[in-house]
Amino acid sequence: MSAHEERWERFLDPDVVRPSLFMATMFITTFEILKNSIVDRIRDFYSIGWSEEGSTVSPKYEANVLARNKSTVYASLNWLLEHQAINDEDLKTFELLKKTRNLLAHQLFAVVTGQAESNHTDQFHVLVELLRKIEVWWVVNVEIPTNPDYADAEVDEEGIVPGAILSLQMLLEVAGGNTELLEAWRRERAKRHPHAP
Template sequence: MSDSTDQWERFLDPDVLRPSLFLATMFITTFEILKDSIVDDIRGFYSNGFDKNGPTVGTDYQSKVLSKNKSPLYASLKWLRENDAIDDEDLVTFEKLKSTRNLLAHQLFAVVTGQVQSEHEAQFDALVALLRKIGVWWVINVEIPTNPDFDGEEIDEEGIVPGSVLSLKMLIHVASGNTELLEYWRKERMKGKTNA
């Protein structure tokens, strides 16, 4: 069989195409969640109020974050590095993940049909690990110290599931066809309506 025939076989077989497309789109989605959480968490940390467009940030955000790079993402990564939330190896990992995300975003059809090779399946765990690492750092270093409910409490870092990771797990759960969360949500919604 020629390469062209193999590619058509992959493309036309739903049992091959569906999981390949699912994994590729989940990688892109997870990378976007990572980028958003990197920028949004720091912007939120420096917010000083709200207006009609949402949270407002003061001059500290400009001087302590945005001044580090013209890209808010790279400025935020530098801020995270300077605050020991991530290390140099994490920055290298981020760049590899970004390259893979760009390949998938620009050549999705070629990747899922096998015309172009991608490392996204092998890199997915590293992507989730980086998302979790940054999320846990925020919980340990920002949220817990500023919440008096945790004063004197023993914190199990391994048991922390950041909101971004929880959202991702729910997304994967639902996107893979599981309806348990939908059924639970509907049941709770009906309870709320009957109690109103």
């Protein structure tokens, strides 16, 4: 079979295209979650109130974060680096993941059909680990120390499952065809609203 015929074979086989497309879109989605975590957590940290437009941010956010780089993402990464939430290796990893995300976003058809090479499936766990590392840092260094309920509590970082990771796990389960979460939600809703349709 020629390379051209192999590409058509791959393109027309749902058992090949479906998982490839799924992993590519999950990688892009998770990368966006990572970027949001990088930016939004810091912005929320500098939030000083709420208005009709959303949260109001302290002028310190501009001075302490945004002044570091024209890109909000890179300014935020620099802030995280300074506060030891991430290290230089993590910055290199982010660049690698960004390159993969851009390949997928701009050449999705070529990647899914095997015309362009991508190792996004192998990199997916690296992407999730970087997201988890940043989220756990916030829990351990900001949320727990500012919550009096956890004063003097022993913290097992390995046991922490941040909300972003839990949401991602749920999304993977649902997108993978698992209906258990939907059924549990429906049972709980029926308990709370017995006469609802």
